Structures are given as structure tokens and as C-alpha cells.
Amino acid sequence: MHIIADNIQITNPLIAKALDEMDPLxxxxxxxxxxxxxxxxxxxxxxxxxxxxxxxxxxxxEAVQQVCNLPLSLDTSNxxxxxxxxxxxxxxxxINGFSLEPAKLEKILPLAAKFDCDIIGFLLYPNxxxxxxxxxxxxxxxxxxxxxxxxxxxxxxLIIDPALVPLMWEDGSRQAxxxxxxxxxxxxxxxxxxxxxxxxxxxxxxxxPKEKKLFLEAVYLSMLAxxxxxxxxMNIFNQNTxxxxxxxxxxxxxxxxxxxxxx
Amino acid sequence: MHIIADNIQITNPLIAKALDEMDPLxxxxxxxxxxxxxxxxxxxxxxxxxxxxxxxxxxxxEAVQQVCNLPLSLDTSNxxxxxxxxxxxxxxxxINGFSLEPAKLEKILPLAAKFDCDIIGFLLYPNxxxxxxxxxxxxxxxxxxxxxxxxxxxxxxLIIDPALVPLMWEDGSRQAxxxxxxxxxxxxxxxxxxxxxxxxxxxxxxxxPKEKKLFLEAVYLSMLAxxxxxxxxMNIFNQNTxxxxxxxxxxxxxxxxxxxxxx
Numbered sequence: 001m002h003i004i005a006d007n008i009q010i011t012n013p014l015i016a017k018a019l020d021e022m023d024p025l026x027x028x029x030x031x032x033x034x035x036x037x038x039x040x041x042x043x044x045x046x047x048x049x050x051x052x053x054x055x056x057x058x059x060x061x062e063a064v065q066q067v068c069n070l071p072l073s074l075d076t077s078n079x080x081x082x083x084x085x086x087x088x089x090x091x092x093x094x095i096n097g098f099s100l101e102p103a104k105l106e107k108i109l110p111l112a113a114k115f116d117c118d119i120i121g122f123l124l125y126p127n128x129x130x131x132x133x134x135x136x137x138x139x140x141x142x143x144x145x146x147x148x149x150x151x152x153x154x155x156x157x158l159i160i161d162p163a164l165v166p167l168m169w170e171d172g173s174r175q176a177x178x179x180x181x182x183x184x185x186x187x188x189x190x191x192x193x194x195x196x197x198x199x200x201x202x203x204x205x206x207x208x209p210k211e212k213k214l215f216l217e218a219v220y221l222s223m224l225a226x227x228x229x230x231x232x233x234m235n236i237f238n239q240n241t242x243x244x245x246x247x248x249x250x251x252x253x254x255x256x257x258x259x260x261x262x263x
Numbered sequence: 264m265h266i267i268a269d270n271i272q273i274t275n276p277l278i279a280k281a282l283d284e285m286d287p288l289x290x291x292x293x294x295x296x297x298x299x300x301x302x303x304x305x306x307x308x309x310x311x312x313x314x315x316x317x318x319x320x321x322x323x324x325e326a327v328q329q330v331c332n333l334p335l336s337l338d339t340s341n342x343x344x345x346x347x348x349x350x351x352x353x354x355x356x357x358i359n360g361f362s363l364e365p366a367k368l369e370k371i372l373p374l375a376a377k378f379d380c381d382i383i384g385f386l387l388y389p390n391x392x393x394x395x396x397x398x399x400x401x402x403x404x405x406x407x408x409x410x411x412x413x414x415x416x417x418x419x420x421l422i423i424d425p426a427l428v429p430l431m432w433e434d435g436s437r438q439a440x441x442x443x444x445x446x447x448x449x450x451x452x453x454x455x456x457x458x459x460x461x462x463x464x465x466x467x468x469x470x471x472p473k474e475k476k477l478f479l480e481a482v483y484l485s486m487l488a489x490x491x492x493x494x495x496x497m498n499i500f501n502q503n504t505x506x507x508x509x510x511x512x513x514x515x516x517x518x519x520x521x522x523x524x525x526x
Contacts, residue, residue: 223489243478257431257435
């Protein structure tokens, strides 16, 4: 499983300040720490970028690339900022992401075609609502592939995010189990190995003790690994969760087992 | 998920000595500790009991029952000892267990009929060999149910153990994944909710660092929980693994989520 570090984000006050002052050093420091902690991909999430979006996204991409060779995933709802960040990227980034929401279909999805990039597609209704069942999610996945087909984008470019919901929602644990079914069934439904991703912290968002949240996330991540999850967006500094990813790999990879690969 | 503590076993020198001297106190001390640590059922495993089997199994059952109200599972290949232990049990014990091996079919399985007990059935070939694929395991499960049918035993009495193999075997990780498929598919195949159990330590038997073994077991146990595993036979003093069981329950149980139920 590939780990996408979600640490470089605007909700981190150090990143917010660095972006405000266009100071690359705090961004670079964090990028290096994420790489050292085991990230495979760095997500760059500057928020909606209502002002100077292109300049700011380019600044972040360039700052990170000066100190780090990891591939990037670009996380903004601002299409021109997304385009600028994609142009600034040495290697094709992952576009994070789109859904059936009209604004995303019209403005973000075409960037995947234009720049020939992988793109994350969320299983959400056009109004942004979360689907309630495995069947609804699988129907939405088919619709995402239809959009790809219409726009002439390679279907292998789509990475599906089934949209985790908090366990604390009234039907949260039921949805958590349905999402396992969705990930397990996607490949058979679509007819080739569809890549999948989740934003792990969504499972426990809301109030709750941090240690219990991390414990639940790690347990659920093992379940996700067993149905073939390809990527996880997570805080790379949660080292126990990283260890769980490695342990899952040693079981699911189906190669020769080696204790050296177990954390 | 129900936890069956495997701690009361002959490989523990304190239990071996207590059984040799017919001294109930060390057995009772351990039984109380297992109950306090969260066991739902106590497995009593005195080995093959080649001498004085009936007397020794009865002694163990009575010793434990004097200090503890948990249900028991009786774990011996000696049929007369199994019968004596079953008779001595206040509550119907789980008989652990049988397989298609002729000696087990002839001598152990009939005890489930005679005493109307639950019995664990291992997915092993008649020669004791472990099956290699999910399909082989599912075929063996069907054969176990046919044996039940022939002997007129209620099929709901069967608890299936798919026979974990060590990850370190050449195809160990492949088998670990196939076993998830077996557990997930059993209920559809057989037509009612078939209960399942695994002996968790079998996943990591052989050489290897203990901490890594426990970490892998906990990760794999989460995967097993997600496909509906009902019971786990494990060392109840591995408190992290117990916590993983509780966390899995809070996700798989499909009730209203509560932080209080998360360890």
C-alpha cells in the first residue's frame, strides 16, 4: 500500500504562515520530515486558494521539489491553481480530486485529460451528499468511469475514493463495512484492477480521544488492506499506523514472507 | 468476537506440574487471571493424556469450575478423557475438536451427538494435511457438514476452524488471504450463519521475534474480524490483541458507535 502524507496542509499554522509569507523553508522542512517518515507521495493541500491561487500552488510545488524527489498529489478545489501546480510539477502529479459535482466535472476532471494525470474520484452524489449503501457507491463508481469515457480519458487514470464517513455517524459502522465490500467488488464490476484510496482520518473525525481514534483507524486500515486498498492518505507521523501498513503489506503482498519487512 | 483463552495448557510448566501432582491451586489461579483479563471461554488443553486421561480431564474441569463460571472448551485427542471432561462440565462445553481424520470421526465427533455439544471442526484432509486453496477448504467444510448429517447432529453445532498456517510457510501469506475468502463465503455456501474460529498463534508459529509476531497477529485478526470471524483462540494476556478484538467489535457490530466500547 502506498502512503500519501497529508501533512502539508493549510490547517497546519506553520504552513498557513509560510504560504502567507511565501517562505519556502517551513514547507521544505516538513516535506523532508515526511519523506524521512516513510511517505511515498506528498499531498499538497493549500485549501481553496481564493486569492493568488496559481502563484501560491506553484510556490508550494517548487518549494517541495527543491528538497524532495517524491511524487506529489495536489489538493485544491481551485482549477487554475490546480493547473498551475500541475505545470510546475517535475513528475505528473495526482490530481486530488473530483466527483460528480458539476463544478468538479467541468473544471477539475478536464485537467486530468489535459495533463494526462492520475486523478482521485470521490464516490459522492452531484450535490456532494455521501451515498448510503455499497450499491449506491458502486453505481457512482460506474458513473465516474462513464465521465472518463465521455472525456476520452484512460480509465486506468482513475483512483477511487469511496468517501469514508465517521464511525460516530448514526450508520457509521455499517457504512465502514459497506465500504470494504465496495473496494473488494470494484475490480470485478469494472473489469480491471481499479486503484482505491481512502482519507483515513475521516473515519474518526469529530469529537473523541486521540489515542482511541488512532487505534480504530489502524484496525480499520488492516480491514481495508485485506480487500485490496492501494493508497492511504494519512498523517505520516502516526508511526504505529505506518507500521500497520507495512505489516499488512507483508501479509497481502503474497510474496515470500520475511521478518525484515515486518516493523 | 468471543475470545477463548488458550492459556490453560500442558505446555505451561506450572500446569504440567499441577496436573502431575493433581494440585488444583495453580490451575485455579490461572483460570481466575484469564477471566479477569477478559476471556469469554476457557480452553483446557492437557495434551493427549496417554495415562489416567479421564481422571485428569475431570480434575481440570472441576478445579476450574470451583473458581470460575466461564464456559469451557475441552482440547484433547483422547476420546475417553473428552467424554469424562464433558460429563464433569456444569455447562455444555465446546469439544475441541475433530476433522476428517478417521480416528476423530469415529471417536470424537460422536461425543458431540451424545452430549449435544458444540464442536470445532478443522478443515484438514483425512491424513491431517492442510488444504492449499480456498476451494479445497470450502470442499472440506461441505464434507464436515455431510458427516454431521450422517450422524444426525444439528449443523448449527459445528464451529469451523479453517486451519491457519504460518506466514513463514512458502505460501503462507497466500493461504492467509485465502482463509479470509473461506470465512467470508462459508455462510453463503452452507446456507446459514456458520460460526468460525481460528487458533491465532498458528499464524506466526516457528522462529521469529515475539513483538513482531504479536503485531502481525493483531493486524491479521482485524482482517479476520472484517469477514465475520466469531471466535478466536488466543493468549488472553496479550492485552493489545484483546484491545484489537474490542475495536473490531465496535466497527463490525453495526450498532450505535460509542467511544466507551473502544479500548
